[in-house]
Amino acid sequence: MSQLEIGHVYKSFGENNVLNxxxxxxxxxxxxxxxxxxxxxxxxxxxIIGGISQPSSGKVMLNGENITxxxxxxxxxxxxxxxxxxxxxxxxxxxxxxxxxxxxxxxALQMIERAGLGGFEKSYxxxxxGGMQQRVSFIRSxxxxxxxILLDEPFSALDEFTRLDMQKWLLSIWAEYKRxxxxxxxxxxxxxxLADRIILLSSRPATVKCEFTISFERPRDExxxxxxxxxQWKKRIHQAMKEET
Amino acid sequence: xxxxxxxxxxxxxxxILLFFIWEFCTKIFDIPKWLLPAPSQVITEAISGWSxxxxxxxxxxxxxITGFIIGSSxxxxxxIGLHLIPFLREAFYPLLIIxxxxxxxxxxxxxxIWFGFGMLPKIIVIxxxxxxxxxxxxxxxxxxxxxxxxxxMQMAGASKQQIFWKLxxxxxxxxxxxxxKISATYSVMGAVISExxxxxxxxxxxxTLASSAFRTDRVFVAIFLIIATSLLFFAIIIALEKRxxxxxxxxxxxxxxx
Numbered sequence: 336m337s338q339l340e341i342g343h344v345y346k347s348f349g350e351n352n353v354l355n356x357x358x359x360x361x362x363x364x365x366x367x368x369x370x371x372x373x374x375x376x377x378x379x380x381x382x383i384i385g386g387i388s389q390p391s392s393g394k395v396m397l398n399g400e401n402i403t404x405x406x407x408x409x410x411x412x413x414x415x416x417x418x419x420x421x422x423x424x425x426x427x428x429x430x431x432x433x434x435x436x437x438x439x440x441x442x443a444l445q446m447i448e449r450a451g452l453g454g455f456e457k458s459y460x461x462x463x464x465g466g467m468q469q470r471v472s473f474i475r476s477x478x479x480x481x482x483x484i485l486l487d488e489p490f491s492a493l494d495e496f497t498r499l500d501m502q503k504w505l506l507s508i509w510a511e512y513k514r515x516x517x518x519x520x521x522x523x524x525x526x527x528x529l530a531d532r533i534i535l536l537s538s539r540p541a542t543v544k545c546e547f548t549i550s551f552e553r554p555r556d557e558x559x560x561x562x563x564x565x566x567q568w569k570k571r572i573h574q575a576m577k578e579e580t
Numbered sequence: 581x582x583x584x585x586x587x588x589x590x591x592x593x594x595x596i597l598l599f600f601i602w603e604f605c606t607k608i609f610d611i612p613k614w615l616l617p618a619p620s621q622v623i624t625e626a627i628s629g630w631s632x633x634x635x636x637x638x639x640x641x642x643x644x645i646t647g648f649i650i651g652s653s654x655x656x657x658x659x660i661g662l663h664l665i666p667f668l669r670e671a672f673y674p675l676l677i678i679x680x681x682x683x684x685x686x687x688x689x690x691x692x693i694w695f696g697f698g699m700l701p702k703i704i705v706i707x708x709x710x711x712x713x714x715x716x717x718x719x720x721x722x723x724x725x726x727x728x729x730x731x732x733m734q735m736a737g738a739s740k741q742q743i744f745w746k747l748x749x750x751x752x753x754x755x756x757x758x759x760x761k762i763s764a765t766y767s768v769m770g771a772v773i774s775e776x777x778x779x780x781x782x783x784x785x786x787x788t789l790a791s792s793a794f795r796t797d798r799v800f801v802a803i804f805l806i807i808a809t810s811l812l813f814f815a816i817i818i819a820l821e822k823r824x825x826x827x828x829x830x831x832x833x834x835x836x837x838x
Contacts, residue, residue, distance in 0.1 A: 385735030407737015413728040421750045421827045430746070434738045459827045479736065 338363045338515050339384070339483055344393035346379055347540075353379050354390070355540035361483065361515050368526035369519045370572070371536030377519045380541070381485055384517075385411050397483065407435075410479040414487045416468035418460040424471055425456040431479030439478070446474045450508070466497040473505065477512055486518045490525065499557060502528055510554060523572050527551075528560060535575055545575055617797040625797040626804065632786075633798075637805060639781040640771055644813065647703045648767040651710025652760060658711060659718035664744070669719075676715065684709050684770065688777050702774035709770040714759035721755025722748050757821040764813040772806055783809075 339361040346354040353376040361367045371377060382388035384395055386406040394403045402408045410431060418427045428443045447456050450470050452463075460468055469489055476484045490498045506529060509516060520526050526533045527549060535544040549568070551559055559565050599619045605611070606618040613621060662669040684705055691701035725748050733743050775784025783802055790798030 382731070385731070387731065387734045406734055409735060411732055411735040413732055415728050417726065417728040417732055419729065419747070419750070421753070421825070431736055433746070434733070434736045434742055461827065481736075485735075 340396040352540035368530035376541040410476040410481040416472040636786040647706025651707035655711035655714030705774040706770040710763040713762040717759030721752025
């Protein structure tokens, strides 16, 4: 059964068509990557899923419930870590729960420890590196009561080395907590390494170009990044991207 | 504190040098005391005249504190009101800006006619000069709230109240403090001006009395008292800021951008 269902979503700003008949789904516990060029309306799509923007037509379903224009059903992690500079790491991590109404400090401390950030719970975000801040932001999402997490190019600002570490870390955390993740990126390798399924978006107006089911075994090792199969996949996706233009 | 001393000794040295030049000029050119007293004479008067101006100083201090607290409270409330109710902001914000082109001094005589010579007209003058910098700074702070954080809060289903108290208010605190710093010095000026218009006690009164008696040394004492009071209030606000805004102290420019 699919958890998130985007059904024929259109969105236009005046003459400007941004989303054109966009339909896809995310299954329970699935890791789906949305791959598309920058400016293909991904932020618009996220705002529609998050309920702060209304689609021109179409609907968004979550667990069989219509959540079009309804807020608070998903957990969003923006591109920048977006931590509150005046809150300590612990208070930042608890923000999602606080909005929903209940704080679970014990579990938060556990998660911080698990993420290798033990001892930092009383620190302020500016004392942490970019990768650490991104981890905090992701823990905040995991601890939030919502079961679907939207990740908006979370690693695009990180350097190559940190990024690979973060990707592996994300996979390990995801394997443990089994949330459904919708991950936006414009990096093919990142999508291949992380996702169960890749949804390729066309440039504006965005529509689903094609879908790939990635069958690499889990848990994934970084060695697959250099395997022939991986390169084959990369080629196929590259070709699919070219066809559209 | 140590960096203050490290950086502060140069301007202090310049000031001391200026005082020496002033002292020598009054001696060399034999300038009469009623025209320009020497710094040493001003200092002597400042020490020996303590009992004369202590009451005035206390009265002005009380006036400044009352006026500043009332003025900044009104400034904060007005900013919150204008921020939360867009209709009010559109209606009142332009008028607020225009109202600042009216010099407070020209309003003061009117206030005296309406409210007499008591505390009330003086507090109104201080409130008028105080609330504007605070309102504008705070509104600016609210408006510059980080977009990403706002989207995060909205998507997480935060109510308007939660967004205000958890995001917009703490985000605007540094702006509020820059407004408070400006207002603190303005309120000292406002207090002295309002006392010139008529009061029984206060540094403003002490100053007018001194000038009409050609006690120029006392006029200088008054000037230095006003400067010292201004600096003191400014320092209090900075100390308060450091206590409240712990997260900003070592922060570079990187984190707030986005």
